[in-house]
Amino acid sequence: KQEVTQIPAALSVPEGENLVLNCSFTDSAIYNLQWFRQDPGKGLTSLLLIQSSQREQTSGRLNASLDKSSGRSTLYIAASQPGDSATYLCAGPIRDYKLSFGAGTTVTVRA
């Protein structure tokens, strides 16, 4: 079974600082790795998907890397804004569709 861990559980930073969110997984036979954002009381919004053959994906201020050999993915958010405050979850299926999620990192960006 894929175990996904996210550290830290919570993070508070001043506006403008870069954010680094970590995700580790136990099974390197990962199919892909997705990063999601979840606002309080809301569903999940997909931010980035990195296929197993890729090493990183970028979208605007977001960059996610994937290192299968070490079982790690990192989400970087540049120049954080208060609107970035949310819980960020990573998830990785093994070989197929079944997403295994971490518990998330709750980010607070202080104005």
Add this chain to the structure above:
Amino acid sequence: GAGVSQTPSNKVTEKGKYVELRCDPISGHTALYWYRQSLGQGPEFLIYFQGTGAADDSGLPNDRFFAVRPEGSVSTLKIQRTERGDSAVYLCASSLSGLTSGDTQYFGPGTRLTVL
């Protein structure tokens, strides 16, 4: 276009009652998934549909839980004899095919179920 929708957004029921939760996936998506999210945790997989059939129901916790997708679009998650431990947010997701590594799952807003 329209995303994944779920109804109701909130459901409060009494222990022992039967509930149905509905999911409308994105039009044209053949794959549909149900997850359950407890407070402070990430979602946990329940069941996956490929078209009308349940391709994988290994995440359903027990036989009180059942899901259908009779026409390959809308799905209903059914919970019999609800228990307080069933209280959680039930999330539905859909994806284009569920068969490729680049297949993004798109999530609905969830149904918050509270069993009193």
